[in-house]
Amino acid sequence: MFFVLLEDKTVVVYGASAAHSAALVRAFAGQRSMIFFADSSRDAAEAAARRVIAAGAVAEAAEVDLFDRRQIAEYTAELVEWTGGIDVAVVAIRGEDGDAAQLTAVRTVAERMSAQGSGIIVIMSITDHERDYRELIEQAADHGVAVLPLFCAPARGERHSISLDRPAHS
Template sequence: MLLEDKTAVVYGAGGSIGSALARGFAKEGARCFLVGRTPGKLDALAEEIRAAGGQAETAVLDALDEAAVDDHADTVAARAGSLDISVNVITQDAVFTPLIDMPVADFGRAIEKAATSQLVTTKAAARHMVKQESGVILFFGGADYHRGQPGLGTVQVGMDTVEAMRRQWACELGAHGVRVVTLLTGGIPETFPSIPEVEPQKHAIVDATLLRRAATLDDVGHVAAFVASDRARTLTSTQVNISCGAHGD
């Protein structure tokens, strides 16, 4: 298995993307530590992983609480012997107001939460990865700097901010054998609610691809497991494009 003897921490594991990542890691042999704020969702996912023969443990904490995140990372590293993979897919508090109408305070809060959460969790993992001279930190979402779309408010700005952090982390951690990679997505229709109002958006995601299909949650887990494995050891400071051609060169 690709991730045998590896330890993965997934922040936001109770959500659809986080669950997909955890399943992908667990299927490839990783011991998964599932972190979030909704105990029921975390426990259900952990039971599912264990029923399939995987390893999973849960922790309820706020990813903005630096002390709690650090304590959890220390516990994981001590119990498992290493902290090999870390990914934070906690969603930002998106504000879809056009920037010209955007309340400054709302903008600041949204961007601050996205950046702070990523900084806190990445710092916690990086401390251990630098010591062990290995590790993979994954980001999710990405940015296509050649395309823009009006009406996204803080969403794309937040992802661009996180991407800037990813580039800086990669150059600072590379010398210690730590890889930092983003999964670039054009959208995952399965994550949308099954209501008529969002059907046009789901179709738009598919229509924007070259393959005429969008990535699935299973695709997300499979690619993430590969990128986190030693078979992808040459990949860092880059985005791995899982958009089915919606984003291109």
């Protein structure tokens, strides 16, 4: 089962307010991992952290302008310094220029994971920059980092459940 591998791991979610990241948050909540939520909205990050904490996990929220390359880089560097490394990153940034911001976050965390020689990045949806992502995925793989693009987004008002040990349901 995949989630057993998350015990004692550091997980960061960029874009905690995105509805489709909530399904992964629920899946991670039962694990012994430290989960960090970064979102442009402090309220959204804190709400996601509270849900995970209520499920018995350890979580922390941070307000990070996900459309500012410098803030993403600084937050990621601080997180790596504090935790010793990021094991799993979920990138689910939405909004105007969300695709560009998402690519920035993926590149930033991929560089950190490549330096440590391992990591998994889950990208919740890709609608633009396909060629850039393909190149990034190939480069990251050479350094032990798996980049997994998921092409799904729940419709407004829908709630999706994601589990890697059984099929997804909506």
